[in-house]
Amino acid sequence: MGWKxxxxxSEFKLDYSKPNDFIKFQCGYHKLYLGWRIFWALYHLVWIILTGVYSYQWAGDDPAQQVKWFIYLTDWAxxxxxxxxxxxxxxxxxIAVKRDDILLGACSEMxxxxxVDWVFFNVSNSASILVTMLYWGLIYSSSSTQTAVNIETHGLNMVYVLINLFLTGIPVRFYHLFHPMVFGAVYVVFSIIYKILGGTNAQxxxxxxxxxxxxxxxxTTGLSLITVLVAIPICHIILFLLFLLRIFVNKKCCSRTEIQNTATSVDNKSYSPEHYLELKDKNEVKIDMDTPLANKKS
Incomplete structure (x- = not known):
């Protein structure tokens, strides 16, 4: 794919000819990828529960103030x-259970x-970076006590985003920057409505x-415009450039698994993905997830 x-x-759209890139590491499909995804889902689920459990650290003991968890951009992100x-x-x-065609690269339609996964990937990545930058740039005070929840939601969240971006095969498109921009605009509108209705923070x-x-x-209007129209696009562009770096490094260093338009090897026999699926439907072959499907250097 040339840089142009x-x-x-067409890059504005969510169409993509290799949906199997969304279910594997950048260097190819790996049996640990499913474990990777489940681990991080549980990890973040536990932490978001903890942000509620330990809300007394910033809101005090009054439940009426603790429920204001939902008003903060950090918690939205x-x-x-x-x-x-x-x-x-x-x-x-x-996909591992129901969509062998995507698993084998025989499907070219998203x-x-x-x-939906791609949209939330774009929004969550930029939002995590934005929140981390805004916190340390505008809100952090050297006199404030840093809790584990604070560090997780204003630091380790971004670490996860960067690691996940470099290791997984999910692409980043330049023009998808409008996804996180919409998220930012929605939060600005919410904050205005909250102010009009007389809402207050936990203090x-x-x-x-x-x-x-x-x-x-x-x-605040100026800050909102700069955040939505400048800061968020910059966050997304940084992620896009890191994605291009990932592709470059992969081509130079990584022997990746190519599925589409290559042969599938099962029991020392080779099949095209389409032929393989036909045989599987007849129960003549079975996928072995421990066996590489194909090997080809980019």
Missing amino acids: DYFLL YFVLTFSTIIDAICVVY PWYLK EKSYIYSSFDWSNTGY
Whole structure:
């Protein structure tokens, strides 16, 4: 794929000719990938529960203040990240059980659930980076105590995003930057409505964040526009460039598994993906997930 192809108008869409890239590592399908997805789904599910359990650390002992967990951008971003990892796991399990055509690379059409997965992948990645940058740049105070939840939601979340981006086969498209931009715009609209309705933060202040106070309309409007129109696109572009770096490194260093348009090896016999599926339907062959399906250097 030439560099100009990354900027075609068709790249706005969620169509993709190799959906099996969404269920494997960048260097090819691996039997550990399913475990990878399930582990991270459970990991983030546990942590998002803990953010609620330990809400007293920032909201005090009043349950009425602890429930304000939902007003903070940090928690929005971590919820989307958790939801994204859960969708990842569900998609991989479903495809492993029901969609051998995707597993073998014989399918060239993206199913709707992988499109949904892709959108949340884009949103959660940029949101995690944005929240981490905004926290350490605008909110962090050297006098504040850093809790485990704080470190997880403003640091380790971004570490996960970067590791996951480099290891997995999920692509990043330049023009998909509008996905996280919509997320950012929705949060801005929510914060305005919350302010109009008289909402307060966990300390009963008339703003969610002191640096994001709609009482100072001009400043907060400017900050919102810069965040949605500049900061979020920059986060996504950084991820896009890291994706291109991943592709480059993969071509230079990684012997990857190519499934599409190659032979499938089973019991020392070779089959095209389409022929393999026909035989499998007749119960004449069986997939062995421990056996590489095909080997070909890019």
